[in-house]
Amino acid sequence: MPASLSAPSKGSGRPATLADVGRAAGVSAMAASAVLNRAQTSARISSPTRARILAAAEHLHYRPNAAARALAERRMNTLGVAAVVVGGELDHYFLAVFNGVLDAAAKQGQNTTVFALANWDRDAVRLPELCDGRIDGLILIAPTFSKVVPRFLPEHTPFAALHPNIPIPGCVNIESAEEAGAFEMVRQMIARGHRRIMHISGNRGLLGAERRIQGYQRAHAAAGIPLDPALLIDGEFSWRSGRRVLRRWLSQSVGQPLPDAIFCCCDANAVGCLEALAEAGIRVPEDVSLVGFDDTLAARTTVPQLTTVRQPLRSMGVHAVEALLAQIQQKNGEAPPEVRETVIFPTETVWRASASAPAQVRRLVPAR
Amino acid sequence: MPASLSAPSKGSGRPATLADVGRAAGVSAMAASAVLNRAQTSARISSPTRARILAAAEHLHYRPNAAARALAERRMNTLGVAAVVVGGELDHYFLAVFNGVLDAAAKQGQNTTVFALANWDRDAVRLPELCDGRIDGLILIAPTFSKVVPRFLPEHTPFAALHPNIPIPGCVNIESAEEAGAFEMVRQMIARGHRRIMHISGNRGLLGAERRIQGYQRAHAAAGIPLDPALLIDGEFSWRSGRRVLRRWLSQSVGQPLPDAIFCCCDANAVGCLEALAEAGIRVPEDVSLVGFDDTLAARTTVPQLTTVRQPLRSMGVHAVEALLAQIQQKNGEAPPEVRETVIFPTETVWRASASAPAQVRRLVPAR
DNA sequence: CTGAAAGCGCTTACAG
DNA sequence: CTGAAAGCGCTTACAG
Numbered sequence: 001m002p003a004s005l006s007a008p009s010k011g012s013g014r015p016a017t018l019a020d021v022g023r024a025a026g027v028s029a030m031a032a033s034a035v036l037n038r039a040q041t042s043a044r045i046s047s048p049t050r051a052r053i054l055a056a057a058e059h060l061h062y063r064p065n066a067a068a069r070a071l072a073e074r075r076m077n078t079l080g081v082a083a084v085v086v087g088g089e090l091d092h093y094f095l096a097v098f099n100g101v102l103d104a105a106a107k108q109g110q111n112t113t114v115f116a117l118a119n120w121d122r123d124a125v126r127l128p129e130l131c132d133g134r135i136d137g138l139i140l141i142a143p144t145f146s147k148v149v150p151r152f153l154p155e156h157t158p159f160a161a162l163h164p165n166i167p168i169p170g171c172v173n174i175e176s177a178e179e180a181g182a183f184e185m186v187r188q189m190i191a192r193g194h195r196r197i198m199h200i201s202g203n204r205g206l207l208g209a210e211r212r213i214q215g216y217q218r219a220h221a222a223a224g225i226p227l228d229p230a231l232l233i234d235g236e237f238s239w240r241s242g243r244r245v246l247r248r249w250l251s252q253s254v255g256q257p258l259p260d261a262i263f264c265c266c267d268a269n270a271v272g273c274l275e276a277l278a279e280a281g282i283r284v285p286e287d288v289s290l291v292g293f294d295d296t297l298a299a300r301t302t303v304p305q306l307t308t309v310r311q312p313l314r315s316m317g318v319h320a321v322e323a324l325l326a327q328i329q330q331k332n333g334e335a336p337p338e339v340r341e342t343v344i345f346p347t348e349t350v351w352r353a354s355a356s357a358p359a360q361v362r363r364l365v366p367a368r
Numbered sequence: 369m370p371a372s373l374s375a376p377s378k379g380s381g382r383p384a385t386l387a388d389v390g391r392a393a394g395v396s397a398m399a400a401s402a403v404l405n406r407a408q409t410s411a412r413i414s415s416p417t418r419a420r421i422l423a424a425a426e427h428l429h430y431r432p433n434a435a436a437r438a439l440a441e442r443r444m445n446t447l448g449v450a451a452v453v454v455g456g457e458l459d460h461y462f463l464a465v466f467n468g469v470l471d472a473a474a475k476q477g478q479n480t481t482v483f484a485l486a487n488w489d490r491d492a493v494r495l496p497e498l499c500d501g502r503i504d505g506l507i508l509i510a511p512t513f514s515k516v517v518p519r520f521l522p523e524h525t526p527f528a529a530l531h532p533n534i535p536i537p538g539c540v541n542i543e544s545a546e547e548a549g550a551f552e553m554v555r556q557m558i559a560r561g562h563r564r565i566m567h568i569s570g571n572r573g574l575l576g577a578e579r580r581i582q583g584y585q586r587a588h589a590a591a592g593i594p595l596d597p598a599l600l601i602d603g604e605f606s607w608r609s610g611r612r613v614l615r616r617w618l619s620q621s622v623g624q625p626l627p628d629a630i631f632c633c634c635d636a637n638a639v640g641c642l643e644a645l646a647e648a649g650i651r652v653p654e655d656v657s658l659v660g661f662d663d664t665l666a667a668r669t670t671v672p673q674l675t676t677v678r679q680p681l682r683s684m685g686v687h688a689v690e691a692l693l694a695q696i697q698q699k700n701g702e703a704p705p706e707v708r709e710t711v712i713f714p715t716e717t718v719w720r721a722s723a724s725a726p727a728q729v730r731r732l733v734p735a736r
Numbered sequence: 737c738t739g740a741a742a743g744c745g746c747t748t749a750c751a752g
Numbered sequence: 753c754t755g756a757a758a759g760c761g762c763t764t765a766c767a768g
Binding site for chain 2: 061063064066067068078092102114134155278
Binding site for chain 4: 395396397398399402413414417436438439440441442501
């Protein structure tokens with residue numbers, strides 16, 4: 001006998017079925033099913049019979065076949081997560097949400113399968129293929145459809161959207177108070193004496209980017225501080241963008257005053273800025289304060305650590321699973337219909353070392 | 369008509385089946401199957417019939433049912449990934465490997481489902497439950513069984529182990545040249561003038577931790593440099609451990625010389641050290657150099673970026689998928705048997721800003 | 737308390 | 753070139 005690892009159960013080369021167990025125990029496959037897989041009808045079987053069935057199942061290493069069960073029950077007990085993989089890499093944002101999804105799904109006895117897309121608009125056509133059978137529900141993580149394409153979305157599979165670019169009708173949209181978060185952060189920065197606050201935006205046109213810009217602008221208006229339009233800089237939600245945009249700005253602004261602070265669209269972007277600043281010999285927070293958005297793991301692994309607007313990403317992932325499961329149960333008639341179309345999670349400011357009271361205005365000197 | 373999103377195909381409340389398509393096209397379900405799902409037998413159907421079937425499928429929004437297909441084909445086209453979630457959080461190591469797995473699986477038309485375990489020894493009993501039906505193969509990510517428990521491992525499902533603590537017989541073990549990587553890094557550090565090199569180890573007893581320690585020791589021996597045993601400190605493969613261990617060392621070593629450099633068991637650990645050093649006002653790399661291991665996303669998103677020993681984690685994930693698929697095809701008789709039990713990936717040193725030539729020896733001053 | 741039957745939606749031989 | 757039948761392994765009524 002070679003490796004016992006790959007040895008078949010008991011001579012036969014295939015996994016044992018309920019019929020095998022029933023045969024071994026001298027009962028029908030149905031009786032075996034009642035004992036082994038369904039608690040409800042299990043009571044019907046007498047104690048001695050039940051013991052024989054359990055012993056036979058143990059002996060044959062019986063495992064229920066998930067595909068057969070799914071076919072009969074019309075339920076896979078699996079949730080799908082669709083996300084776009086930028087540059088072939090999942091990021092901190094995904095990791096935070098996914099942790100919540102995984103945890104909540106496991107607690108509810110659900111498996112989680114991940115669908116990595118390259119582009120929302122182009123790959124949306126693949127979404128329906130992934131549904132109907134393989135998963136019971138789908139979570140779209142930060143979908144950015146250029147236009148809503150309802151016919152591309154699954155018909156018989158409930159879904160939930162986390163941070164959708166456009167609220168999607170017919171599903172639970174999970175959002176966070178981004179405008180309020182940006183407003184509150186900038187308000188506090190102003191209260192601490194910052195006046196020239198640069199904002200490096202997310203991808204223009206995306207809901208999340210625009211909301212953060214609005215909060216940034218509203219905080220200035222509320223404080224009666226005029227906003228220099230040159231301080232609002234178009235960027236993207238990525239590390240690479242933060243570095244590129246700030247490098248360019250620094251190289252084009254020699255002799256100009258530095259802003260008091262830089263408020264980035266997300267932590268990843270702020271990390272990129274941190275690198276550009278370090279290259280230029282500009283200290284954080286002594287020369288300029290730096291603020292992120294998200295409070296992902298990245299915010300705690302920089303030196304200095306990032307002051308940021310915290311979004312409860314993990315909790316949002318947990319909620320996505322719960323909302324989805326509620327929809328699934330409702331669809332199966334197991335729960336009364338009650339779908340809240342949009343849920344908004346609160347944000348909060350988290351102050352860490354990267355931001356402080358503003359420094360004296362410094363002028364940029366020519367690099368190296 | 370409310371949301372067209374959740375509207376049933378054509379009046380009926382359930383997804384269309386092959387029988388529905390066949391009926392609509394005036395052919396059998398089998399003919400529809402031939403045209404829609406199997407390229408091989410598809411040629412048998414005449415062109416006009418095929419067109420009618422395709423039109424009917426389009427009209428009814430037909431999607432093959434994955435569970436039914438899996439039951440008939442004995443193949444789910446899904447790969448499982450099992451990993452331990454430390455403290456409720458997946459880490460950068462997982463993220464890097466998972467990126468490779470996801471990418472390779474998608475290219476091969478395979479889905480990926482994630483099983484998050486709390487503890488390898490305790491949850492190993494759950495592994496077989498996850499197999500036989502639901503997935504075709506299982507990848508164990510950094511499994512740390514205190515002892516090999518073959519009977520707990522799946523019988524009819526091929527699996528692969530990435531960075532196993534104990535090489536597991538009967539499956540592909542995917543490792544990296546950890547000892548050589550640690551040796552080479554420490555050798556280069558010594559060549560650059562570092563003499564007092566602290567090592568914060570991974571969890572003692574784990575293969576990866578011991579191999580890195582061995583490389584660290586061998587590099588000293590090769591250079592003829594005596595190794596101060598006080599510089600080898602027991603730690604764990606985590607962010608939290610790095611911070612805790614170094615905080616304690618710093619508080620207990622007031623008046624002692626700082627080491628020239630700290631070589632951490634992994635990037636996460638180094639990130640924790642970075643935080644402890646920042647708290648103590650110790651600059652990296654001016655006062656002490658800091659070196660990690662892995663080259664995860666964390667190594668590039670710290671400031672300063674980490675010098676580290678790169679393991680090709682993404683490629684290892686890709687390889688795990690390919691090795692698994694080869695095993696699956698072989699099991700199904702689609703490929704000749706050829707299993708390499710162990711594959712070792714090379715490591716390489718990556719120099720970034722966190723390590724430089726050693727500073728003058730500095731003595732610790734009392735904290736704050 | 738237990739079993740024979742039908743069905744979930746697909747595929748794979750086997751007939752015509 | 754096309755169809756009727758059997759089977760994948762389970763569950764859910766329906767009989768006894």
